[in-house]
Amino acid sequence: MNMANWQTLIHEQLEKDRAQATSLLQEWVQSPSVQGEERSIQESIASRLAEMGLAVDLWVMEGEELLAHPYFVSPRTVFDSSPNVVGVWKGQGGGRSMVLNGHVDVVPAGDRAQWSDDPFSGKVVDGKLYGRGATDMKGGNLSSLLAIQVLQKLGVQLKGDVIFQSVVEEESGGAGTLATILRGYKADAALIPEPTNMKIFPKQQGSMWFRLTVKGRSAHGGTRYEGVSAIEKSLLVVQAVGKLEKERNDRLDDPLYEKLPIPIPINIGVIEGGKWPSSVADLVKLEGRMGVAPGEQMEDAKAEMEAALKQLVEIDPWFAEQPVELEWYGARWVPGAVAEDHPLMEILHNQFTAVTGSRAVVEASPWGTDGGLLTALADTPAIVVGPGVTQVAHYPNEYIELNDVFRCAEIFALTLIEWCGVEEESK
Amino acid sequence: MNMANWQTLIHEQLEKDRAQATSLLQEWVQSPSVQGEERSIQESIASRLAEMGLAVDLWVMEGEELLAHPYFVSPRTVFDSSPNVVGVWKGQGGGRSMVLNGHVDVVPAGDRAQWSDDPFSGKVVDGKLYGRGATDMKGGNLSSLLAIQVLQKLGVQLKGDVIFQSVVEEESGGAGTLATILRGYKADAALIPEPTNMKIFPKQQGSMWFRLTVKGRSAHGGTRYEGVSAIEKSLLVVQAVGKLEKERNDRLDDPLYEKLPIPIPINIGVIEGGKWPSSVADLVKLEGRMGVAPGEQMEDAKAEMEAALKQLVEIDPWFAEQPVELEWYGARWVPGAVAEDHPLMEILHNQFTAVTGSRAVVEASPWGTDGGLLTALADTPAIVVGPGVTQVAHYPNEYIELNDVFRCAEIFALTLIEWCGVEEESK
Structure with missing residues (x-):
């Protein structure tokens, strides 16, 4: 099957799943996972990954190796209420693996008076879903999850592993992703759907x-x-x-x-x-x-x-x-850099153009992400690209364009097919 | 009697009174009259002035005229615990009057660890009396009081009035002295024995x-x-x-x-x-x-x-x-200025030289005093000169040289004789 056919199938399936997926994002936004309050959403994500057949790892990070690590940065050392979650969708072998990394911790809502609605409403108006964390970066996390789910629904069997990471502590410097690395998770590349307005950031400040x-x-x-x-x-x-x-x-x-x-x-x-x-x-x-x-x-x-x-x-x-x-x-935040001629860049560009009809903008991010840690420590070149709206991250009335969430899911699904490879029988 | 004879008599009397006067200053310093805690020392001063035969006025300042006055400055508007005291030593008539103004409020002791001793010890070591307020300006106030007392002991009857003012609130901008002015106290000139190292400050910033x-x-x-x-x-x-x-x-x-x-x-x-x-x-x-x-x-x-x-x-x-x-x-703090050829300047200079054997240093003060209010509002030209040690005012281990307190008292007593004039029979 050629990529154009895959695209049609993926697009149609995502359209079918749209209402349900939107409800899920509402549910996530309505779970106010500010620092120290991430257990509830993480347990719910872990259950979902398990239902999808992924090998799920939910754990509370701790220990000397982490706390004394030169890259460990956090205002706290006890994370009981903030477990990390990783779900591995095991491939058939012989393909390249991919990390899909995203954080569930959100910054505080801030002054309630500056919000037009409850900061954790999850309300949808004119195709925008509102609430703290919608853009940074639960909408992006949903794109990653949908990419896996849509491939599963279409019966795709990838060759390489897909490692879905739902981490904590990104907003405080990346202790969550550091813990996944120390636990041994790595891959041939990583995608991080931080709010980039769908720009591709191979480099991060x-x-x-x-x-x-x-x-x-x-x-x-x-x-x-x-x-x-x-x-x-x-x-x-x-x-x-x-x-x-x-x-x-x-x-x-x-x-x-x-x-x-x-x-x-x-x-x-x-x-x-x-x-x-x-x-x-x-x-x-x-x-x-x-x-x-x-x-x-x-x-x-x-x-x-x-x-x-x-x-x-x-x-x-x-x-x-x-x-x-x-x-x-x-x-x-550790800076990150992936060469612009990295093979994943070409795949991303092609799928971006296929889905959106236009050429992706490539920039360097003006802020740090967990990508730096993945690239520098885990030998996992990370590219940051996601559906969130850069301008509203950390601001009152944060929102995300739902269309972009689904377009990103489509691009990610197609990218996984190209990057990880597909078993012949599933084509 | 010529001035030299007066000086001898005054000096001898002050020597006799020295031990008792030193005890009084200790008592004053041991009364920690920080803002809001001045009642105790003021009542004790009022009693003393009454015993000396002065017409004593102790009152709590209040009222619209004060609180709405353009020169009123204070972090508070209620002064129940901080009465003002004025004692008038009525002259025989026909002479110039003199205000002797000084404040009893002291700044807080600050960090106890920076003091070698209790901040309100009043301890005397090597001719220095230690404690918050010793220099700024209870030592100066004692010089004023002693000047009156020594003249009384010598049977002197001045022609002009001497108005002894023991005010509050100087450290917060002068509301105490403002209240004395609004109550009608004024004179032909004023002396304020703030800590000047015995320099004469006809002008104050x-x-x-x-x-x-x-x-x-x-x-x-x-x-x-x-x-x-x-x-x-x-x-x-x-x-x-x-x-x-x-x-x-x-x-x-x-x-x-x-x-x-x-x-x-x-x-x-x-x-x-x-x-x-x-x-x-x-x-x-x-x-x-x-x-x-x-x-x-x-x-x-x-x-x-x-x-x-x-x-x-x-x-x-x-x-x-x-x-x-x-x-x-x-x-x-309102600035103050008295012309250098003001008659009180010449008298002060002469008496300073007579007592100390050297010429007084004349400068402008780098800080405000209540003198500005007296000069500007009460038409009472004020000159600032006193025995305190400028460098230790507001600092830990504040002290005053007792010798200077008595020298200042001597200069003030002689100045009162010259300024206010003396009834013939008392000569």
Whole structure:
């Protein structure tokens, strides 16, 4: 059977399943799986995978190997209420395997007043399904699940394994996916349907959080010249960080970044210092996020920040006496990069064009995903492409276009056929 | 009797009273009269003034006239636990009157760990009396009280009235002294023994607190170019305020300010903005203190700040869209200025030289005092000079040199004789 025929069959089957699948996404969105509250949705997903005949693994991640791992980042160390789920659809052998990875943790709904409806309503209006997590990324997860389900319904037997991963902790830096890797799950490639507006992101920007402590010396505001203002010194630090950002971006020549004003930004998001209007501030804390280029080692990026801060003494000798303290803390996402001529890229492009009638846009993501971990640690090249709406992720009135969920499912199903291969008898 | 004879008598009497006076200062320091806790010391001072035969007025300030007064500044509006005290030593008539003003409120002791001893110990070691308030300004208040007492003991009858004022709320902007003025107390001149290291401050810097709100526009840190960083905009605001400070100080030509690097500083003491390292900060709050020159109208200083912030649009059009918000809040001290050829200056100089053997240093204070209110509102020219140690005011291990307390008392007593005049029979 040729791919065009597969496409017709898959499309028709997905149309038949549309109402039921939409209900399932509503159910998922109505389960408010914010950090620490993921057990309910994960158990329900595990049951469904079991019903579909997959080999299901639901477990609570723990242990020294995980917690002491250099890539482990989480605000917590106990995950009892947040199990991971993996379901393996075993292939017949002789084909390439594929991970379909997605996270079920969602960011908090935030200020209820900014939502037009209940943040976890799952309401469908004009083809859009609303609610926290609809776009980031339960809609994408549904595309993955439907891709498997539709192939099963059509009696397809793939040669390679398909490993469906429903992970936790992506929003905090990827401990869930790290745990799947440490548990041994890997494949020849991975797809992650994060909300990309159906753009293909073979490369993903990594990022790490940092904290800078800038010191001054206190004095009365009326004799402020007797002190050293940590606020004034912070201006120099912010400028130095800006200079480093420019240097790092100027030397990037990846054409994927051509359209981005600042491909790997360094954002200082928090400033806080001083305690009294009429005292000279003796301490300022700056917190920010440093973008890491695909292919760049995080340690190298760290070293550049360290060097930039050391150079401050050339601008102001005060920094010799009181060097800026640098701390890497909180969240961290490993950058990811898959070559644009990777065979999966060609397959994706072809199926995208077949399904949508147009050529996919290829970009590098401006944020980190679990793809970096899969690529860097599990030798599983990961490509990020999904139906969610980038602009509404993490925002009030988050929604997803249902049409895109089903188009993505269609593309993924066709991609699985091409990537994993199909047993002759099932054709 | 000539002044030299008076000096001998006064000096000898003060020596006799030294032990008792030192105990009294210990008692005062041991009464921790932080804001809201001044009743105990004020009642004890009122009793003492009554025993000395002064007409005593102890009252709790209140009422619309005070609370709605343009110079009223306080974090509170109810002062039940903080009465004011005034004692009038009525003169025989025909002489100039004098206010001796001092505050009993002390700033909090702060971190106990930074004190070598109990912050309210009143302990005397090597001629220094230790404790919060010893220098700022109970030691000075004792000098004033002793000046009256020693004259009484010597049987002196002054022609002019001496008005001893023991006020609250100086540390919060002067509501206590404002209340004495509204109650009708005024005089031909005033002395305020704030901690000046016995320097004479005919002029005092005023100050006002302000709050600036700088706006940005939020965005994800990975696409920070889609937002506008309120932190980056704040740098421009801090620079604009610095430029204004320079302009204001460059045009000051008062020789009293010659030795000060920045006579009327604008101090930005607090910065706070942004909530998340990987988000673009959409709001930054800056809080500071603007120095006001002696002789300058506070409204003029405010207008200059306003104008400087308006000029920001010339540097960055963003400020046309989102102007910086300016708010005057919290504490405020009116500047004060007495001409250097004021007759009280000459008397003070002469008595200072007579008592200490050297010429007094004349400067302008880098901070506000209640003198500004007395000069501006009560037509009572106020000069600030006192025995406290400027450097330890508001600091841990605050102390005062007892010798200076008694020298100041001697100078004040002699000054009262010259300023208020003495009845012939008492000579």
